[in-house]
Amino acid sequence: MDRRTVLGMLAGTVWAGGATGLGKGVFVLPDLGSTSTALVTGDGLFLVDSGMVEQVGDLERETRALGARIGVLFNTHWHFDHTGGNVRVGTGGARILAHENVRRRLSETTRIDFYKRTDRALPAVGRPGEVFGADGGVMTFGGERIRYVHYPVAHTDGDGTAHFENADVLCVGDLFFNGMYPFVDYSTGGSLAGMIRAVEGLARVAGAGTRIVPGHGPVGSRAELLAFGEMLAGVRERVTGLMKGGRSLRGVKEGRPTREFDGRWGGGFFNGEEFVEMIYRGERGR
Numbered sequence: 001m002d003r004r005t006v007l008g009m010l011a012g013t014v015w016a017g018g019a020t021g022l023g024k025g026v027f028v029l030p031d032l033g034s035t036s037t038a039l040v041t042g043d044g045l046f047l048v049d050s051g052m053v054e055q056v057g058d059l060e061r062e063t064r065a066l067g068a069r070i071g072v073l074f075n076t077h078w079h080f081d082h083t084g085g086n087v088r089v090g091t092g093g094a095r096i097l098a099h100e101n102v103r104r105r106l107s108e109t110t111r112i113d114f115y116k117r118t119d120r121a122l123p124a125v126g127r128p129g130e131v132f133g134a135d136g137g138v139m140t141f142g143g144e145r146i147r148y149v150h151y152p153v154a155h156t157d158g159d160g161t162a163h164f165e166n167a168d169v170l171c172v173g174d175l176f177f178n179g180m181y182p183f184v185d186y187s188t189g190g191s192l193a194g195m196i197r198a199v200e201g202l203a204r205v206a207g208a209g210t211r212i213v214p215g216h217g218p219v220g221s222r223a224e225l226l227a228f229g230e231m232l233a234g235v236r237e238r239v240t241g242l243m244k245g246g247r248s249l250r251g252v253k254e255g256r257p258t259r260e261f262d263g264r265w266g267g268g269f270f271n272g273e274e275f276v277e278m279i280y281r282g283e284r285g286r
């Protein structure tokens, strides 16, 4: 690769493959079952999330096109659609970093009740070798400062965000589904109230110009994140209100608690009824 191409890539203006440049060396990769972000530097590539195992070939092709070797992989949480490339990336020699609960989940058989899905432990090479706790941390990589923060009891019990501070790109994993109702994994320590708190915390970190990379959906803004948080709070208030009245799941659905939100948020993984059912079962099981 010639010097001009390298400089162009570092500036986020020249690249091969299907990634979208956000500037200052940050790229969002084409969908791999979830959204992965790459920071390309002269010291290698810092990758956030590794997609689904079925798309590991795409991950390799895209990162190769960016022309830098993966030095660090950061996992925003343990779910299969964010850690499917971990074994391949770890085998390639990258360090893997995540919240300590991600390592724990990836080290044992884990069940997601809502999807009736069971995931076996990953081989050790695909698990985070470096973990952080409640206090998060900061790393300098290729001249960029990357701050990572843990948000407890939210989408899962191990959600971590990575903020490229100089580029002002905030990778938040599944704490944010941009434009659609989210999955909340009550089976592994998530809760809707915790998701709402996490969004409030993210809104304090993000500025008006921050690009926020969600786990699913297009790159968003602080305003879009706030709209997502308002929707979550509105749905929670209505569903828990109907539940306090002692209604069955059917009765809660008949109350149509998502009516005003379905137009904007009900066209993704879940429609309004499915989202209500997930919240109802999750809240009742707590």
Ligand SMILES: [Zn+2]
Residues within 6 Å of the ligand: 077, 079, 155, 174, 215
């Ligand atoms: Zn997830």
